[in-house]
Amino acid sequence: MKWLIYLLPLLMVACSNLPPAIDNPPLVDISYPQAVQAIGSYQSAQVRWGGVIIDVENEQTSSIVQVLSYPLNNYGRPRLGKPYEGRFIIKTAEFLDPAIYTKNSEITVAGILKGDEARLIGKKELRLPVVAASLIHLWPVEPPIEYYGPDVWGGFGYSPYFGYSPYYRGGYYYGPYRRWR
Secondary structure, X not given: OOHHHHHHHXXXXXXXXXXXXXXXXXXXXXXXXXXXXXXXXXXXXXXXXXXXXXXXXXXXXXXEEEEEEEOEOOOOOEOOOOOOOEEEEEEEOOOOOOOOOOOOOEEEEEEEEEEEEEEEEOOEEEEEEEEEEEEEEEOOOOOOOOOOOOOOOOOOOEEOOOEEOOOEEOOEEOOOOOOOO
């Protein structure tokens, strides 16, 4: 029975289904703000960046994805609750179907920083960092978490003070421990 204790960590490690380039950051993890400040000094460096897709353009020999950059969590997924950092461009020789790589989809890329490129956004020209992708991971959509089950007291009506309770309706508490006014 003790051998199960030694087997459990191995089973937990085997459950990860992310590619290693996305799951593990590069040895020297260059963040987006660092790269933008000194793009020339970080050219040809390994990066792992992510964010939300803004636009996908397919050319004859490559695909270009414009991404709104967000910081990544420990697993490489963009943290959309944090403030965005800016924009960057992903270039790949693969064909990226715009029906799959849709606007507002979460994406993470591992690749090499190839400098920057001028892009016209509205009427303003910006210089955006370019990442030559070695691996692109499109994240599945997570459904919002809505919980309408019983609370700790076993009830179902929502109260900011009592949680979900059958005794709380329309701003008044009708339970056995009712507050007297």
